[in-house]
Amino acid sequence: MMPLLYSVLIIGGIGLLFGVGLSLASKYLAVEEDYRIDEVEKLLPNYNCGACGTPSCKAFATEIVSGNAGNLTRCKPGKRDKNFNPILEYLKNNPNSDGTPVKIRL
Numbered sequence: 786m787m788p789l790l791y792s793v794l795i796i797g798g799i800g801l802l803f804g805v806g807l808s809l810a811s812k813y814l815a816v817e818e819d820y821r822i823d824e825v826e827k828l829l830p831n832y833n834c835g836a837c838g839t840p841s842c843k844a845f846a847t848e849i850v851s852g853n854a855g856n857l858t859r860c861k862p863g864k865r866d867k868n869f870n871p872i873l874e875y876l877k878n879n880p881n882s883d884g885t886p887v888k889i890r891l
């Protein structure tokens with residue numbers, strides 16, 4: 786009976802230790818994401834087709850918000866189906882944290 790009890794206590798202790806470690810890691814090592822990425826993603830067509838040269842609309846939204854996308858018209862479905870003005874308007878009203886505008890062109 787005692788070996789079984791020791792085994793349960795050891796496995797339980799290891800589980801508790803790893804649980805606490807993962808909890809602390811998620812708290813202190815978390816990377817905050819720019820809230821604008823999700824908003825810009827919602828304004829894209831969300832076909833996740835990759836025609837813009839990124840693997841997903843979220844990746845393209847990340848490039849847009851970081852100012853590395855260059856032209857919005859890289860999104861071919863968006864150029865055909867949607868108006869890019871809502872994205873431009875959103876970024877105009879939500880500049881970078883230092884107040885500079887997001888660099889993006891049509």
Ligand code: SF4
Nearest residue numbers: 833834835837842860
């Ligand atoms: S081309 Fe447009 S619809 Fe396709 S993945 Fe890129 S942003 Fe999304």
